[in-house]
Amino acid sequence: GIQVEQSPPDLILQEGANSTLRCNFSDSVNNLQWFHQNPWGQLINLFYIPSGTKQNGRLSATTVATERYSLLYISSSQTTDSGVYFCATDFGNEKLTFGTGTRLTIIP
Amino acid sequence: NAGVTQTPKFQVLKTGQSMTLQCAQDMNHEYMSWYRQDPGMGLRLIHYSVGAGITDQGEVPNGYNVSRSTTEDFPLRLLSAAPSQTSVYFCASTPGTTRGEQFFGPGTRLTVL
Numbered sequence: 409g410i411q412v413e414q415s416p417p418d419l420i421l422q423e424g425a426n427s428t429l430r431c432n433f434s435d436s437v438n439n440l441q442w443f444h445q446n447p448w449g450q451l452i453n454l455f456y457i458p459s460g461t462k463q464n465g466r467l468s469a470t471t472v473a474t475e476r477y478s479l480l481y482i483s484s485s486q487t488t489d490s491g492v493y494f495c496a497t498d499f500g501n502e503k504l505t506f507g508t509g510t511r512l513t514i515i516p
Numbered sequence: 517n518a519g520v521t522q523t524p525k526f527q528v529l530k531t532g533q534s535m536t537l538q539c540a541q542d543m544n545h546e547y548m549s550w551y552r553q554d555p556g557m558g559l560r561l562i563h564y565s566v567g568a569g570i571t572d573q574g575e576v577p578n579g580y581n582v583s584r585s586t587t588e589d590f591p592l593r594l595l596s597a598a599p600s601q602t603s604v605y606f607c608a609s610t611p612g613t614t615r616g617e618q619f620f621g622p623g624t625r626l627t628v629l
Contacts, residue, residue, distance in 0.1 A: 443618075450622060506558030
């Protein structure tokens with residue numbers, strides 16, 4: 409079936425480190441989004457990136473649709489980056505499917 | 517703009533009770549959706565709407581009803597609550613279709629005893 413898989417499931421880093429989060433999807437997509445859920449549960453859209461590369465400050469994302477994966481890069485991590493990162497896609501229909509997330513913990 | 521608002525923030529129900537989770541947005545977004553989030557899992561789509569008067573089922577629709585009489589409001593009804601419906605519920609809206617930035621509400625934490 410249609411799947412969205414994220415790795416690693418958990419990541420613990422020292423403040424200032426860089427990280428790469430991966431999202432694999434099982435079918436071709438027209439829509440790929442990255443979200444951050446902070447420790448208080450709030451969900452924020454980080455990127456809408458069906459293909460190519462986008463950057464926003466210390467965060468950037470790359471989607472290679474032909475190879476069915478997307479990467480989220482976080483540079484110079486801060487404690488406020490802690491939380492769970494989700495990728496999601498709709499596989500061409502109107503229904504967004506989420507991955508199970510990567511839990512990132514940044515230690516001061 | 518208030519964005520996407522949800523009420524209540526917390527709710528405890530007994531098995532068999534019914535209730536409505538409220539969701540409203542003031543951004544004139546066409547697409548609205550409801551998700552549930554269970555521990556260790558991502559969000560799963562319950563129902564969605566692409567505009568007033570139009571709703572459709574998502575991945576886990578059983579036990580839930582929705583309606584969309586206005587662009588602004590998208591309530592989620594639990595018909596007869598069950599312990600399996602204990603979860604955190606998120607409402608979201610998007611201008612246009614899913615292919616755009618999703619704006620999430622703060623969530624409703626529901627416990628069914």
